[in-house]
Amino acid sequence: MTDQAPPAASQPASSVVRPAPVRRNAGIPLDLDWINAVQVNRSAVERRAATLTTRRSVKKEWQAAWLLRAVQCTDLTTLQGDDTPGRVRRLCAKARQPIERDLLDQLGLGGYPLQVAAVCVYHSMVPTAVEELAGTGINVAAVSAGFPAGLNPLPERIREIQASIAAGANEIDVVISRQHVLTGNWAALYDEVRRFREACGDKAHLKTILATGELGTLRNVARASMVCMMAGSDFIKTSTGKEAVNATLEVGLVMVRAIRAYEEQTGYQVGFKPAGGIRTARDALAWLILMREELGERWQHPDLFRLGASGLLNDIERQLQHHATGRYSAAYRHPMA
Numbered sequence: 365m366t367d368q369a370p371p372a373a374s375q376p377a378s379s380v381v382r383p384a385p386v387r388r389n390a391g392i393p394l395d396l397d398w399i400n401a402v403q404v405n406r407s408a409v410e411r412r413a414a415t416l417t418t419r420r421s422v423k424k425e426w427q428a429a430w431l432l433r434a435v436q437c438t439d440l441t442t443l444q445g446d447d448t449p450g451r452v453r454r455l456c457a458k459a460r461q462p463i464e465r466d467l468l469d470q471l472g473l474g475g476y477p478l479q480v481a482a483v484c485v486y487h488s489m490v491p492t493a494v495e496e497l498a499g500t501g502i503n504v505a506a507v508s509a510g511f512p513a514g515l516n517p518l519p520e521r522i523r524e525i526q527a528s529i530a531a532g533a534n535e536i537d538v539v540i541s542r543q544h545v546l547t548g549n550w551a552a553l554y555d556e557v558r559r560f561r562e563a564c565g566d567k568a569h570l571k572t573i574l575a576t577g578e579l580g581t582l583r584n585v586a587r588a589s590m591v592c593m594m595a596g597s598d599f600i601k602t603s604t605g606k607e608a609v610n611a612t613l614e615v616g617l618v619m620v621r622a623i624r625a626y627e628e629q630t631g632y633q634v635g636f637k638p639a640g641g642i643r644t645a646r647d648a649l650a651w652l653i654l655m656r657e658e659l660g661e662r663w664q665h666p667d668l669f670r671l672g673a674s675g676l677l678n679d680i681e682r683q684l685q686h687h688a689t690g691r692y693s694a695a696y697r698h699p700m701a
Contacts, residue, residue: 383662383665383667385667386633386635386667386668387631387632387633388569388598388632389593389596389597389598389630389632389633389634390596390632391558391561391593391594391595391596391597392594392630393594394550394551394554394591394594394595395594396550396551398590398629399550399587399590399591402583402586402587402590402622403583404581404582404583404585404586404618406582409582409614409617409618410614412617413612413613413614413616413617416613416617416650416653416654416657417649417650417653419657420653420656420657422649422652422653424687425687427649427683427687428471428683428684428687430648430649430652431645431648431649431680431683431684432463432473432478432684433652433664434645434648434649434651434652434671434676434680435462435463435478435480435677435680436478436479436480436481436665436666437481437664437665437666437669437670437671438462438480438481438482438670438671438673438676438677439480439481439482439483439484439505439637439639439670439671439672439673440455440458440459440462440480440482440483440484440673440674440677441483441484441485441605441639441672441673441674442455442484442485442489442674443484443485443486443507443511443512443604443605447485447486447489449489449492452483452485452489452492452493452496453492453496455483455485456483456492456493456496456497456502457496458677459479459480459482459483459497459500459502460479460497460500460502461479462478462479462480462677463478463677463680463681463684464681467681467684467685467688470688470689471684471687471688479500479501479502480502480677481502481503481666481670482502482503482504482505482535482670483497483502483503483504483505484505484506484507484535484537484672485504485505485506485507486506486507486511487506487507487508487524487527487528487531487533490504490506490528490531490532490533491531491532493532494531494532494533503534503535504532504533504534504535505533505534505535505536505537505571506528506531506533506535506536506537507537507538507539507604508521508524508525508527508528508533508536508537508538509521509522509524509525509536509538509539509560510524510539511537511538511539511573511604512539512575512604512605512606513539514538514539514540514541514542514575515541518556518559521538521560522559522560522563525538525560525563525564525568526563528568529563529564529565529567529568533568534567534568534569535568535569535570535571536560536563536564536568536569536570536571537571537573537601538557538560538570538571538572538573539572539573539575539604540553540556540557540572540573540574540575540588540592541553541556542575542578542579544556545574545579545580545584545587545588546579546580546584550587550591553588553591553592553595554591554594554595555595556595557570557572557591557592557595557596557597558595558596560572560595561595561596561597569598569599570596570597570598570599571597571598571599571600571601571635571637571670572592572597572599572600572601573601573602573603573604573639574588574589574592574600574601574602574603574619575603575604575607576602576603576607576609576611576612576615576619577603577607577608577609577610578607582614582615582618585615585618585619586618586619586621586622589618589619589622589623590622590625590626593622593623593626593632593634594626597634598634598635599634599635599636599637599670600619600622600623600634600635600636600637601636601637601638601639601670601672602615602616602619602637602638602639602640603638603639603640603641603672604639604640605639605640605641605672606640607640610639610640610641611638611639611640611641611642611651611672613650613651613654616636616638616651616654617654617658619636620636620654620655620658620659620663621658623636623659624658624659633662633663633668634668635663635667635668635669635670636655636659636663636668636669636670637669637670637671637672638651638671638672639671639672639673640672642671642672642673642676643673643675643676643679644676644679645676645679645680645682645683647676648671648673648676648680651671652664652669655669681693
């Protein structure tokens, strides 16, 4: 089945219809009966994930529009030990102009205000990103709370969140203590995430990283997703990008179905962010298809969907170049930083 692109992906800025604002997830009391009742049929999940991209195809101009939407939903990320202020500045320049102007002109979108959703960096790089992105509307996301292991003492993790917000970050990506999931200590996980949410307050949105590759089972992924949403997470996120296994469609399917169940029970819409190993335009399309199929078009906008990626924009630009000219450009013509 061929589907049209998400609204606004290929329209002039003046004709864009903005989706209604999301009511922020305030969380609910921990419901252990609900958590213990969660079940996952692994075989069914694997079958569904395997057919997602075969049941729905997005071609030609609609594919180009969906790829532009993927750009809008990208958290452009650098989380390396050798990060420098210069690298972050170059990344911010790419965030402001993710697709070359000449290529946008060829696509008939020369006046379209295209930019990524956020730049995601370590705490020490937050001031640089804030300075470079001032006035753009691009969010600054800080990985805080002992990223990537999440094993620092809880007071230290909370202080790091507060310091990142004080430095100007308006999104906080935290990683949970995996031991709480692996030991079934749901009350401890709830309390941890609740305190992260309180530290964010009204100044920053909270994206909670489950590190799903280290949780053991899909049922653990589903239950951890539900606990984090009950504790007030604005987004649930698959991975740090540092695990041996990061974002997979199977894990994504389990998490987005938890999001759907939570909305049905509470009325709160929680966002989803796959991260780690998302490198190609085909990957981006697969995740957008998952969102459309399972949660609907509303979850194809950056206030409810993000793609955590570093090199993804390179391949998207090459695919858009092919759509516009019939030729692929060399990868070196689209440097990231």
